[in-house]
Amino acid sequence: MKPIDEFFYCRQNYLTPDTSSLMRFYYPLMGDGDLGLYLYFASFFDNGSQRHKFSEILNHMQFGMQAFEASLARLTALDLVAFYRQQGVYLIQLKPPLPAKDFLANPVYSRQLEQKIGQVALGYLALEDLSQAEDLSKDFSEVFGGGRQLNPKQAPSSKTQFDLDSFKNRMTSDGLRFSDPTKDVLGLNQLSEQYHLSWYDTYLLAKETAHRGVISLSRMRAKKEQPQAASGSQSFSPEELAIIQEAKGSKAEHYLANIKKLRHATITADERQLLDDLAEMSFLDEVINMMVLYTVNKSKSANLNKTYLMKVANDFAYQGVSSAEAALEKMRSFKEPQKKASKSRQPKSNVPEWSNQEYKNETSAEEQARLEAIKRQTLERLRKGEE
Structure with a gap:
């Protein structure tokens, strides 16, 4: 975006x-600039009668x-503003803030506010908890008659409808x-939004990647970013x-x-x-399993070499x-330099190759004839020297 847009x-x-x-509820999550921008939109609203420049x-x-774009982004993330572009022109739609009950019932908003x-x-x-109190209020039909029973008011939809209770x-x-709990709830919502997962899909991913019963956001993200097997x-x-x-x-x-059981051993602390x-x-x-297997085989021990x-x-x-596939391919590359190094470390023998019983003389006939001629000339000079 540019100011002239x-x-x-x-x-x-x-x-x-x-x-x-x-x-x-919202101000601690926004700050002065974001709140001021939201109130600006509300104050200068003209029902779309004319164009405006940023x-x-x-x-x-x-x-x-830059500050305007950052504030606008936070307002859209908090679902207070919707921002569109149509035929080269931008559209601003304002949304009302959630009332106290709905804001606090939203696990993502409430956890974020708790962090702040x-x-x-x-x-x-927090609102007074009246779940255990006796409700003496009357229904509409009881007082005015003829009216139908109204359904309980549904909470407004929100970008952050992550079903934390079911999770x-x-x-x-x-x-x-x-x-x-606080960081994990926020992280789970962020991850479900990023990868467009339902709360149940998010839970299955959390269960699959949990370590010793503890949910790990980093391992969940690693699983989602894992490349498809070739x-x-x-x-x-x-x-x-x-x-x-x-x-x-x-x-x-x-x-x-x-692995330990095969070696008649147990896991240590x-x-x-x-x-x-x-x-x-x-x-x-x-x-981890591939690294463990490689290390145990490498050390040939019942214990892991930390x-x-x-x-x-x-x-x-x-x-x-x-x-696991990438790990195995990487382990192959570990072995190749070792083979080359072991060959290079073999000492060179000063015993001539032809002394080997399996040595094959591959000298050509022409080369042998030339060597024989040199041999005869050398012997002839030696005899003349003796005379």
Whole structure:
């Protein structure tokens, strides 16, 4: 956008902002500039009667274009403004702020507000809990008669309709928990919006990538950003494909336990902590399993070599390895330099090659004749020297 670009207000978008709700609930999420811009739109609304330039806003609000765009973006994210473009002209549509009850019932908004002002201050804003009180109010039909029973008022739709209650119920039944409830709720909403996931799809992703019962936003994002397996699974042998399949189908701790069982050993506390550290690095279980298998085979020990495993993990993190297939391909590259190095380290023998029983003389007939002539000349000079 440029200051000379033009916009209209959407027609029939009359609005009297609820300034109480704006100040009590929205302001901590916005700040002075965003609130001022929203009130500017509401004050200068003209029902779409004429074009306006963005420079008018910049002049009145004493904004730069960058600050204006940032404020407009936050207003659209909070669902207070909708911003459109049609045939080269922009459209501004104002939306009313949510009333207190609906704002606090929205888990994303309330968690974000809690991050800004703290749990105690948010508690002062909460409405009285009347769920246990007896409701003595009368229905419309009881008082006025003849009227039909009205349905309970539905909460207005919002961009952030993430069904947190259903998500939490699933968590409880499956024994999952948040690492940080406030940050995780905001992160889950952000992730579901970014990848257009329903709350249930988001939950399935959280369950799949959870580590030891704790939901991990970083591992959820790593799974969504994981490249699709190449169609060329032909590059893997049947044995390698079996290894990949097993790595993908096992949780990291269970996978390590199976390896330990084959070596008549058990997982140590340090090894569990090592698996936790790898999960904190956003590695998925399938990649952790491949690293564990490689390290155990490399060290030929019943215990994980932490130093060596972390070197592999750091290299994988730098290379962006995010799947079992990519891990296996990377491990192949580990072996190739080792083979070359072992060949280069073999000492050169001072024993002539022709002394080898398997040595084959590949000298041509012409070369042999020339060497024989040189040999005869040399012997002739030696005899003359003796005379």
